[in-house]
Amino acid sequence: MDTALRGSLKATRPPGPLGGTLTIPGDKSISHRALMFGALAVGETEIRGLLEGEDVLATAAAMRALGAEVAREEGGIWHVSGRGVGCLIEPADVLNIGNSGTAARLISGILASHPIFSVLTGDASLRARPMRRVIEPLSACGARFTARAGSLLPMAIEGTADALPLSYRLPVASAQVKSAVLLAGLNARGTTEVDEPVATRNHTENMLRHFGAEVSVEAAGAGRLIRLTGQPELRAADVRVPGDPSSAAFPLVAALLVPGSHLRLEGVGINPLRTGFLVTLEEMGAAISIENRRTESGEPVGDLVILHGPLRAVDVPAERAPTMIDEYPILAVAASFACGTTRMRGLGELRVKESDRLAASARLLGANGVVVEIQGDDLLVHGTGRPPGGGARVATEMDHRIAMSALVLGLASAEPVAVDEARFIDTSFPGFAALMEAAGARFEPA
Ligand code: S3P
Secondary structure (H helix, E strand, O other), rough: OOOOOOEEEEEEEOOOOEEEEEEOEEOHHHHHHHHHHHHHHHHEEEEEEEOOOOOHHHHHHHHHHOOOEEEOOOEEEEEEEEEEOOOOOOOOOEEEEEOHHHHHHHHHHHHHOOOEEEEEEOOOOOOOOHHHHHHHHHHHOOOOOEEEOOOOOEEEEOOOOOEOOOOOOOOOOOHEEEEEEEHHHOEEOOEEEEEEEOOOOOHHHHHHOOOOOOEEEEEOOEEEEEEEHHHHHHHOOOOEEOOOOHHHHHHHHHHHOOOOOOOEEEEEOOOOOOOHHHHHHOOOOOOOEEEEEEEEEEEEEEEEEEEEOOEEEEOOOOOHHHHOOHHHHHHHHHOOOOOOEEEEOOOOOOHOOOOOHHHHHHHHHHOOOOOOOEEEEEEEEEOOOOOOOOEEEEEEOHHHHHHHHHHHHHHOOOOOEOOOOOHHHHHOOOHHHHHHHHOOOOEEEE
């Protein structure tokens, strides 16, 4: 299969098991942050393993437009020459960040405390996603936001030269909002505080430290209190980006579902704030082991070994959602093969992802013969312990994870499953089809 996916695509049961060793592309969250911190640091940052997906390339282009030098060397090593905290320059044009909610929220934080004017926009999916969650806290630091319909992109930002340090309690469990407030705090005089009632992914805190900022993190019940000392001199620091556990989830579930499979995924990030998915699959009886545990650039990494086997239904608690927020569509696919009813609780945030992922996951499964219900913010999947019928053509709604979930379903359902548009897979997982085919999967244009 061509690595640049375009148009419709169909997944069919392969004749044999999936197997071999795959290297998963770089972590999307860490890749965005490496480029942003590189741009804000003094000196040259070298990044290895950067995810070269469309979302991250949009962040690279935005950092260039803000005055950083960003270059890719032969062999995929990236170099960023930064300008220093507070020293980004006014972009000459609108910053178009495509499909990426992370880029939109984090860059808003950076721009809020720079005395420059900028306009952010994105594709139709991103233009429908809520920005009030960052406009509200960031306005309190002194920046001015003018957004379409009050809270949607396109959005104009007039940043401030004299940002006030914020003290903010997150009203939603969102690493993006936490990161936006911390990034604004980088160029504020004094200490910025974020109180998160539930712990969310901590890549921003880890990387701030890696670049020399002073960050303290205190446990507070199920959450954390994070403090950042403003106006540090960030120093360039090399970053090795681990494989993205959210991308690994797709070949991982494919191996669990295709009979006889035995797959190894090398160099995957296993930060405990990202691995709720592994905890859940273990509760479902999945045979997954983690080998060769190590730490790279402050992040825990390991190799995952997955064996096919039967799954049982589970009840996934709402508190676990932040540690597996992007994995629910593919977990729902796994649950449709399990014996019994899986209930996934507290999925309200899924409604504001690249698509309404709660509805899109239910539609994906329903169209392929799975009995599924939405009760409030919970998703219920009634598995029979046998492969679902399949046979549907799924509308991907500009959502990469819905597209990959549907294709993984098609590798193990009775009939093939097609998606109407595979193009969006490149936002987070360039080379998805080729990598899966290397393990024995089968895709063809539909
Ligand atoms: C991300 C945080 C999550 C996640 C997204 C990446 C990040 O979003 O869904 O894919 O890099 O901080 P929320 O913070 O909106 O939950």
